[in-house]
Amino acid sequence: MATIFPRDRFASLLGGAADAGSFSARRTARPDDLRLEVTDIGPITLPVSVRQAKELCLIGRPARFGKGEQTLLDAKVRDTWQVPKSRVKIDKRRWNVTLRHVLERLRADLGLPEGCELTAEFHAMLVYAPGQFFAPHQDSEKADGMIGTLVVTLPSAATGGVLVVEHAGQTATYRSSKESLSFVAFYADCRHHVRPVTSGYRVVLTYNLLLKGDSVAAAAGRTDPRLTAELAECLNQHFGDSDEPARLVYLLDHEYTQRGLGWARLKGDDASRAALVRAAALAADCEVALALAEVHEQWIAEDAEPNGRYWDDDDGDETEEDGDYELQELIESTTSLDCWLDEGDEATPTSLIVYDDEVCATTPTADLSPHASSYEGYLGNYGNTLERWYRRAAIVVWPRRWAFAIRAQASPMWALDRLADLVRAGDVAEARDAAAMLAPFWSVVAKANAEQMLGKALTVAHDLDEPGTAAMLLTPFQIEMLGRSHAAALARVAVRYGDSWTRELVDVWFGRDRPAYLASQQQRAVWLESLPAVCDALCETPEDGVSVGRLLSAAAWTPLRESVDRTLRYPAPSHRHAALSELGPAVAGLLLSTANLAAADLRDEMVAFLSVDNDDLLVCAMSALRAAHTASRATRAAAGLDVVSRHCAARLATRLARPIRSADDWSIELPAGCHCELCQTLDAFLTDKARRSFEWPLAEQRRRHVHARIDQHELPVRHQTRRSGRPYTLVLTKTEALFAREREARQRDQTDLAWLDRTSDAR
Numbered sequence: 001m002a003t004i005f006p007r008d009r010f011a012s013l014l015g016g017a018a019d020a021g022s023f024s025a026r027r028t029a030r031p032d033d034l035r036l037e038v039t040d041i042g043p044i045t046l047p048v049s050v051r052q053a054k055e056l057c058l059i060g061r062p063a064r065f066g067k068g069e070q071t072l073l074d075a076k077v078r079d080t081w082q083v084p085k086s087r088v089k090i091d092k093r094r095w096n097v098t099l100r101h102v103l104e105r106l107r108a109d110l111g112l113p114e115g116c117e118l119t120a121e122f123h124a125m126l127v128y129a130p131g132q133f134f135a136p137h138q139d140s141e142k143a144d145g146m147i148g149t150l151v152v153t154l155p156s157a158a159t160g161g162v163l164v165v166e167h168a169g170q171t172a173t174y175r176s177s178k179e180s181l182s183f184v185a186f187y188a189d190c191r192h193h194v195r196p197v198t199s200g201y202r203v204v205l206t207y208n209l210l211l212k213g214d215s216v217a218a219a220a221g222r223t224d225p226r227l228t229a230e231l232a233e234c235l236n237q238h239f240g241d242s243d244e245p246a247r248l249v250y251l252l253d254h255e256y257t258q259r260g261l262g263w264a265r266l267k268g269d270d271a272s273r274a275a276l277v278r279a280a281a282l283a284a285d286c287e288v289a290l291a292l293a294e295v296h297e298q299w300i301a302e303d304a305e306p307n308g309r310y311w312d313d314d315d316g317d318e319t320e321e322d323g324d325y326e327l328q329e330l331i332e333s334t335t336s337l338d339c340w341l342d343e344g345d346e347a348t349p350t351s352l353i354v355y356d357d358e359v360c361a362t363t364p365t366a367d368l369s370p371h372a373s374s375y376e377g378y379l380g381n382y383g384n385t386l387e388r389w390y391r392r393a394a395i396v397v398w399p400r401r402w403a404f405a406i407r408a409q410a411s412p413m414w415a416l417d418r419l420a421d422l423v424r425a426g427d428v429a430e431a432r433d434a435a436a437m438l439a440p441f442w443s444v445v446a447k448a449n450a451e452q453m454l455g456k457a458l459t460v461a462h463d464l465d466e467p468g469t470a471a472m473l474l475t476p477f478q479i480e481m482l483g484r485s486h487a488a489a490l491a492r493v494a495v496r497y498g499d500s501w502t503r504e505l506v507d508v509w510f511g512r513d514r515p516a517y518l519a520s521q522q523q524r525a526v527w528l529e530s531l532p533a534v535c536d537a538l539c540e541t542p543e544d545g546v547s548v549g550r551l552l553s554a555a556a557w558t559p560l561r562e563s564v565d566r567t568l569r570y571p572a573p574s575h576r577h578a579a580l581s582e583l584g585p586a587v588a589g590l591l592l593s594t595a596n597l598a599a600a601d602l603r604d605e606m607v608a609f610l611s612v613d614n615d616d617l618l619v620c621a622m623s624a625l626r627a628a629h630t631a632s633r634a635t636r637a638a639a640g641l642d643v644v645s646r647h648c649a650a651r652l653a654t655r656l657a658r659p660i661r662s663a664d665d666w667s668i669e670l671p672a673g674c675h676c677e678l679c680q681t682l683d684a685f686l687t688d689k690a691r692r693s694f695e696w697p698l699a700e701q702r703r704r705h706v707h708a709r710i711d712q713h714e715l716p717v718r719h720q721t722r723r724s725g726r727p728y729t730l731v732l733t734k735t736e737a738l739f740a741r742e743r744e745a746r747q748r749d750q751t752d753l754a755w756l757d758r759t760s761d762a763r
Helices: 006-017 050-059 092-109 215-220 225-239 268-283 400-410 412-424 428-436 442-464 467-474 484-509 518-539 545-568 573-597 600-610 615-627 633-638 641-657 677-687 700-712 737-758
Strands: 024-029 036-038 065-067 070-072 081-083 088-090 117-128 133-138 146-153 163-167 170-174 181-187 191-194 197-199 202-212 248-251 286-303 309-311 318-320 325-341 348-354 359-361 372-378 384-399 693-697 717-722 729-734
Touching: 006 225, 006 248, 006 268, 006 359, 024 092, 024 170, 050 081, 050 117, 088 117, 092 117, 092 181, 163 181, 170 181, 215 268, 225 248, 225 268, 225 384, 248 286, 248 325, 268 286, 268 384, 286 400, 325 384, 348 400, 348 442, 384 400, 400 412, 400 442, 412 428, 412 442, 428 442, 428 467, 442 467, 442 484, 467 484, 484 518, 484 545, 518 545, 518 573, 545 573, 545 600, 545 615, 573 600, 573 615, 573 633, 600 615, 600 641, 615 641, 615 737, 633 641, 641 737, 677 700, 677 729, 700 717, 700 729
Parallel strands: 248 359
Antiparallel strands: 024 181, 036 088, 065 070, 081 117, 117 202, 133 191, 146 181, 146 202, 163 170, 163 191, 248 384, 286 325, 286 384, 309 318, 325 348, 372 384, 693 729, 717 729
């Protein structure tokens, strides 16, 4: 017998307790209840005549549609006429009475409890001519409090133009009436479309449906005490006596935006279920929050049989197969919470992965319409795979004893604020106990908003006065996040916990035991340029900020020197020189920091490194000098840049003193590397001053090796294969680029030396 987990029973009980509400509903009214007039046309008679419908089309304009943040015009998606809202005049005295009665019935049809009220806000007048339609889409929330859409179809002799609304695997189809006003209401997250009109004209008024009142509070008065007790027992069984923070995440049926998320605006069955969950949580000594969830599913899928979609011109019935793919087996499912509404009325962003054994739902996710999908085709062991992403609202429940930890996982910034509040209130012991709860997950959740949290984390770490907990709070951050504004707090923390503790923290921030990726190297270089400002601020702190600055500078030099050394080994000169030039500003930043800190030992080590006789390293040194040139002369001297400048000037002068290559000197130096017999032959050809070409019979693999040596070092040699005879012949030809490159290099040296000669550092 299969095990029934408490969370699954919890979802099943909620499913059986839902009100008999629907995602869409229809009501009708007499045409006499609507008196409508359009400027330049006059009163609109009902049923709408073909003549008046054509007049409406003449004053209308193509209707636009929303896609994300954009408003687009595309007749392949939405093909209908929209009459300017300013031209539409409705006699509200009688119409408002009709609307009020209809909306009260629709409220009940949609499963919203008594005590709530639906109101309608006029949005647009639309006219669908023969052949016009609206492709499947989902409405956006156009106003605060909007939970759905109301479509009022005016009576006419039109055929086709059927409105189809879909949700949770169910479909409702609505046809217009020839004699009555038709009112169709549906929730805003429902996908819907309008089939093409086959004859006549379909004229509609669309309204935003707004909810007044608190839907969950209204439903709370009807909760069944026995059912509440059963749900509470499920919660107790789910959480048990766990020593680690635990949650239950119940996925609701409807989708909400961050703007529309709120207990008071839950839709239909969501509202009645939420009322039960809140009552059960109270009975089980638990707390609850609302969240927005994204569910990612990966399925094994097969291509469906060829199919199509069509609309029968006679009766409007739709024939549609089950889509383009048939789902076979679920490979994996991941649920993440990306928005959280706990205390207060505003939802705040979060980034939190929840595990399968924490999640339950009454309606399976696969029954809903995905927000996005991707069909990957054959993927090795899995065959054809289909990925789908869904957006659902969720109620998160947790035991009250784990309140701080659960909220901290959702909002690390909130956790730091709470710890700071406790310290300010004098509850340092309670703050330490609360902070200790963060240890199992803090390194993961803190990274999402780390850059905004560092200053607050430094302050809290200091105030807790507990070195282990302080280190845990600060470990997730990286050195690139440290700015001038953090200097004072960092100095205070360093003084409180000592040199050894601070050195360990700095090592972690610099990425000890963490892979160095290109993106982080670029961020590190930018941070090193800002390091002088950080060190300035550290020197101004009442605490011993100078020692902290020296620690940062020393820790920065080792990985920076390693980056330069790695770059010097790049085989291609163009790549090597570009990368060395990019590192120059970082080198300058670190050198200028040694001046601020009077760190003579580090300065001398860096200057000695830059002053070796290496033509490639000269590129980095010149880039550093240019980057530091805006600093004062005294600061440059204190940073040792005057020594670097004199070295560069001497090195450039020596290079320029070399004789210019004669026109008949075709010798090329092959950089050190391989010493095989092929490379020895290649070297002999390259160093021959008189020889410009070389025909060399070689097998394919041997030709490839020679090609690689030439291309790898960007040698000015053209290599071609003459494909005749066996083996083919590799033809090598030295090119005029040999002379052009030397002229360009000489011009760069002259420019650099002239620049140095204009600066005081070179004299």
